[in-house]
Amino acid sequence: MAVEKIDGALFKKALIHSSRVLKQNKRIVDSLNVYPVPDGDTGTNMSLTVEQAVEEAGKIKGDDLKRIVDAAAWGSLMGARGNSGVILSQLFRGFAAGVPAEKDSLNAQDLAMAFKKGVDEAYRAVLRPVEGTILTVAREAADKMLAEAKKSKNIVENLEKTLDHARKVLDKTPEMLTILKEAGVVDAGGKGLIFLLEGFLQALKNPALIDEEETGESAGAAGQGAVRADIPDLEYIYCTEVIVEGREIDIEALKSQVLPLGDSLVITGMNNVVKLHIHTNHPGEVLERALQWGELSKIKVDNMKLQHQEFVRSAPPGDDEVKDTTIVAVVSGEGLKQIFKSMGAGAIIEGGQSMNPSIESILSVVEEQKSPNIIILPNNKNIILTAEQVKRLSNKNVYVVPTRSIPQGISALMAYNPLHSVDENVNNMNRALKNVITGEVTFAARDSRWNGTEIKEGDVLGIVDGELVAIGADRSEVLRELILKMAGEKDSGVLTIYYGEAVSPEEAGEVGSEVAKKYPDFEVEVYKGDQSLYYYIVSLE
Template sequence: MPDSVDAATVRRWCAAGLDALRRHRAEIDALNVYPVPDGDTGTNLALTMAAAVEAADGAAVGDVLRGAARGALLGARGNSGIILAQLFKGLADALDGVAAADAAQLARALDEAARGAYRAVAAPVEGTVLTVGAAAARAALAAADGAGARSGGVAAVARAAAEGARVALARTPEQLPALARAGVVDAGGRGLVVLLDALVQTLTGEAPPPGGAPGPATPPAPRPGGTMEREAGSGEYAYEVQYLLQAGAAAVEALRGVLAGLGDSLVVVGDDPTWHVHVHVNDVGAAIEAGVEAGRPSRISVTRFADQITARAEAPRPRTAAAVPSQSAPPDARAEAGAPAGVRADAGSPVGVRADGGSPVGVRAEAGETAGVGAEAGARAGVRAEAGAPQSVPAGAGAPVGVRAEAGETGAGHRERADAGREERADAGREEREAEHWERADAEHGERAEAGRRDSGVVVVCSGPGLARLLEAEGATVLTGSPSTGEILDAIRGTGAGRVVVLPNDPNVLAVAAAAAAEARAAGVRAGVVPTRSPVQALAAMAVRDAERRFEDDVIAMAEAAARCRAAEVTIAGREALTVAGRCQPGDILAIVDGEVNLIGQDLSQTACLLLDRMLAGGGELVTLVSGRDAPEGLAAALTAHVEGSWPFVEVQCYEGGQPHYPLLVGVE
C-alpha cells in the first residue's frame, strides 16, 4: 500500500469516484425528502465529478486537486455539486505546493475541505453533507494522530474518514426532521461516503462494504405541526432594512455572513466601493450596526411589514367607473380553508390598484413605495399628455374659439374676435411645439430604453417547452433542466450584455447560479442572482424588470416581486412517505407550498381547488396557473371557473408550461 497520495493517485481516485457515483446514481437520486420522483442529487454529483475528472491534471497533488476543483466548479450541478467543488477546493488549498501527501497532510486536507464547505454556505444546516464531511475529517485527524497511521499510513486515514462519514450519514435523520419524516438519509452525504469509499479502494484495492444507504430503523413519530422545521421565508421577519453602503469588497463579504445570520431575503449587489444592501430581519439595530462596522451606510430605509400591510389595506383606493372593492374570502371558502396549515401570507403581499373592472394596471408596486401607489420607482410624477393630445385652455383667452361676432358688432367686438383669432393661432402653435417636444422626448426615451435593453440581459432556468417559450418572449435567455456552472456562465456571456440577472427557479440550482454569477463578475460582467424558487416567481420578477433602471435597483425590484409571489406545486406521490399533512401512498395527489406537503388528496382538480382556497385565504389578487406535461385536459379551465365563482375579484392567468413531474404550478400575488 502506498505511503503517500501523489498526483497519479488523485487522478485514479477521481476516476474511481466517478465510476462509483455513476453506479450509485439511481440509489442516491431516490434519497429524496419528498415522495416525488424528481430527486437528482446522484445525477448532479456524477455530472459534477465528470467535469472534475476532465480537469484533474498536473505534476503535483495540489495541482491536480486545483484543476479538479476548478472543473467541478464550472461543471457543478445543483447544491450538491457546488459543495463537492468546495470540498475539492479545500483539499487543493491545504495541499498547495505538495508533491505527495503523507497521512498527516491528508488528514489536515480533509479537515480543511470540511471547514471550507461550511464557510461556503451562508446558513449551514446539520444533518447534511456538511455534517458528514466534518465527521470524516474528525475521524481522519484522530487516525493520523494514532498508531493506525504509523502502521497503515494514508490508507488508515482514508479508512477512518470513510467509516466516520458512514456513521454520521446514518445519524442524519436524527438531525434533520425532513429526513426523518421521509425515512431516508441525506443524499449529498451518501455521495460523499461513496467518494471516500472510492479513495479507500484506490489506496488499498479493497471493495467498499456491501449495502446501500442506511436509513432509520423505524419510522419516526410525527412531531406537532408547530414544531416542524420548515423554510422560514419573509413571514418570519418583521422588518425590511435597506441602505446604500460605501465599503471595500472584503468588508462586504464579511457583512454578507453577518446579515445572513440575522434574517433572510438577503441581497447585496453593487461594485466596489458602492453597494446596495437589502435584508429582512427582526433586529433592525443589529442590521444597521453591521453596515456601520463594514463601512459608511446612507439612505437607510426601515419598513415594518405589519404596518405596511395595514397601511395598504386601510389606504383609500382610487376609484374608476369600474372600481374594484377589496377582496374578501366568501364565508364558505373561509370555512373550507380553515387555518391554512403551513401556508403563510408573504409579508408585503401587494394589494395593488386596479382599473377597468379588475384588469391589473400592468405595473407592479416596487419595493419601498408608498401604500396604494402602483407606479414603479423612478417613474415621473404626474401624467404627461401624449403628443398631439388636446391641451388645457389657458385662462383669459378671451372669447371661446369658434364663436363668431354677429353682424353689426361693435369695434370692441371686432377686436375681441381678432384677439380670439390670434389666441387660437397661438394655441395651435403652442400645441404644435409641444407635440414636437414630446415626439423628440419619446424618441430619446426609446433610444435610451433600447440601449438599456442591449446592455442588460436575463438568464432563466426552467423545464418545459411552454415555459421556455413564455420566458423567451419576455426577452430572457432560457436554459432547461439542471445546468452546470459553466453552462450558466456561457449563457450570461452569450447575452452580450454588461448587466445580467439570473433567475434559477429551483432551490437546487441557486448555488450553481451564484457560482456562475461570481465567475461572470470576475470577468467584468455585472451579474446578480434573484433567488427565485419557482417559474411563477420568475414571471413575477420579469413583469417588473426595467432595463432603464440602475442595475442594483432593478435586481432589488425583481427580488421583491418574486418574494411577493407565493408559489406552490401539485404533483403525484411516487412512494409511501410521512409528510407534514400525514402519510401519503403512491399515486396520491400532493400539494406542496413553500417546500412542505400541505394537502394530500385523491383527485387532482379537487386538491388543486382546495389549495387555491387556502392560498387565497391569506390574500391575493392575481393567480397564475402553469399546466404541466401530465396535466389532464380541462384542468386550467376548471380551476379558473372555481376561482371566478369563489373569489370573483381575483384575476387568473393560465399558461401551458409542459414541465415534467408537476402537473400544476401555482403562483398567488
Template structure:
C-alpha cells in the same frame, strides 16, 4: 487521484438510483445521486486528460471542470470539496496522512463557507467528521507520512464519515420523519471509501451501507411521497470581485434559499474571481436580473423544481 475519481464515478453511477430514492433534503426532487454522478464524471474526464504529476494541479483541473458542470446542491458542494482539497496538495506528488488531514480540513472550511446557511445533518457534517477522523489519526501518529499512517488515516476518515451519516437521520426533522439518512452524506461516504479503496488496492467495503435508514434496495423512492416543490433552481458561473460577490450573496439570500457561492479560480484582472452560483428561488427572472446587474453569467441553467416532482400523486 485519477483512479480515485474514476472509481468514484463508477460507484456513484452504481448507487445513483438509491441516492435519488432517499433524496428529500433540502428539496425532495430525487436527483442527488444523478447530480453527484454527473459532477464527478466531469471531474474524472478532466483528470484523465491532465498530464501533471502534481496532485494539487491535477485536482484543481478536475475541480474546475466539476464546478463548471456541477449539478444541484450536492454536486456543487462536491466540486467545492475537490477545489479545496487541491490547495494543500499543491507541489505534492504523493498523498500522506498529514496531507490528507490538511486537505479534508480545508475542504470542510471551504464547504461550510460556500453556503449562506450551512446545516448539520447533511454532506457538511459528514465532511466535518471525516476531516476530524483523519486529523485524530494524524495527530496520534505525530505527522507520520508513511504508507501505513496514510492507510490508518483513510480508515479513520471513512469510519467517522459513516458514523456521521448514521446520525443525519436524527439531525434533521425531515429525515427523521421519513426515516432516511441524508442522500448527499451517503454519496460523500462512497466517494471517501473509493479513495480508501484505490490507495489501499482494495474493493469498496461490502457492508459499508448495510443498515442505513431507507437505503435498502426494496424501499420505495421515498421522495415521491413528499410534497410537490415549487420554484426553480438557478445555477451559473460569473466573474466578480469579492465585494460584488458578497453583495450578490446577500441579494440571493433575500430572493431564495440554498445559496451556494464559491470562487473557482482567480482571474488576471486584479481582485476578480470566477464564481459558481447556486440558488433555489420562486422568481427566476428577478433572480437572473440580480445576477446580471453585477456581471454577465455563463453556463446558466434554470431547472423547474416542480417539474422534478411531476410524478407525485398530487401534482
C-alpha cells in the same frame, strides 16, 4: 495493505474509481430526497460534478500531483450542479488549495490537512450552514482523519477508521434534522460523500481496479456546456474553446493577448490549467497565442451559425441594440419559456427540477450576452447556489435574484423596468418575491411521511410554498383544494394557472372555468406551461 503515500498516478486512479462508485449508486442517493416529490437529484448532481473533475484530471499528462488536483478542482467547479454539486466542488477546491505545489505525493498528514481545508472551503460557500447535512459528515470525517494521521502513517488504515466514523455520523443525521427523521432517511449529500470515500479507499487497496489505459479517460459524459443558438449576422462566427496546461500561466497576460481577437471572452483556471472561451473570426490565431503558455487540449471550434439550438434567446428579430442589462432565466417547458421570453428574459437556460444546469452552462450563457449587467433568475431553490458561483467567475456584473419557483421568477420579471438602474431593478425584483404565493400539484415518487402525513407512491400532492396542503388521487380535485388553501381569507387577487405537459388544454380549461366561477373577485388566467413532473403550477398575487 499499507499505503503511506499517494502520488499523482494513484490519486488519479482513486478519483476515477470514486466517481464510478458514486455513479453506480447515484440512484440510492437520489432516493433519499426528504420530500417524496419527483425531484430527488442529489446523487445525479454529485455524480456529474465528479465526472467532470475526472475528465479534467485525466487530461493531465504525467503524474504531477499538483496539476492533477488543480485540474480536478477546476473541473468540479465547472461541472457543479445543484447545492450538493456546488458544496462538493468547494471540497475539491479547498483540497487542491491544501496541496503545496512542491508536493509530488501526500502522506497521511498531508491528506488529512488537505481534506480539512476542503471542508473549511465548503462551509464558507454556504451562507447558513445546516448541521445534519453533507457538511457535517465531511467535517466529522476530516477531524477523524486528522486524529488518525497523528497515530499512524498508514493511509488505508486511517481511511477505514475515518469511513467507519463517517457512516456513524451519517446514521445520526436524522437526529440533527427533524425533516430527515420524519422522512425516515439519512442525508443524501452525506451518503454521496460516503460512496466517494469508499471508492477512494477501494482504489488505494487495489490500484489495479483502474487499468492504465483508462487513467486518462473520462468516467462519463460530464460537463454539458452551452450550445449556442442559430443566430444570423454575427460579428464573430467561431466559438473557440481550449484548455491550456502549463507551469506558470499568467491569466491576465493571456487575456490581453486574445482580447483583441473577438468578444465574449472567458478565461478561468487554477494555477496550471486554464480554460479559454472566445467568439472570434480567427480561431487559429487564438490557439497560436494560447500555445505560448503551454500545451493545448480539448480544442473546440464551432461555427455558431450552424449549431443546433439548446439555449434559447429572446432578442426580437432586427433588434441590434445592446441593452444595459440582460435577464437570464432557468426554465423548463416550452410554454413557460415563451412566457419568460415575452416578459423580457433575454436568455433562457433549460433547467429546473431534476435538471439542474452546471456552473459552466450558466457561465457560458452569461458571458455570451452583450450587456455589461446580468440578472439571473434561478427559479429553483437548488439552482440558487450554483448561480451565486457564477458571480465570482464572470467578467460581467452579475446579480442573482433568488427566485425559488416559476411564479417568483415571473413576479420578478413584472417588477423589472428597463428605464431603471440595475441596482434599483434588483431591489424591486427582490421585493416582488414577497408578494407571490406559489402552489404546485405533482405526484409522490415514493412512499414517505411528510408533516405527520403518510404518503404512498403515486399520490397526487398539493404543495404551497414548500408545505404539503393536499393529498388525493385526482389532480383536478387536488388543484381545487390547493387553490382554496392559497386563497385563504383573500378577497381578491390575480390567480394564474400553468398546466404541464401531462394535462390537456380541455382539462385545464374546465378547471380554470370552475375556479373563476368560485372566485368571482379574482382575476383567473390559465396558460400552457408544458412543464414536466408538475401537473399544475399556480401563482397568486
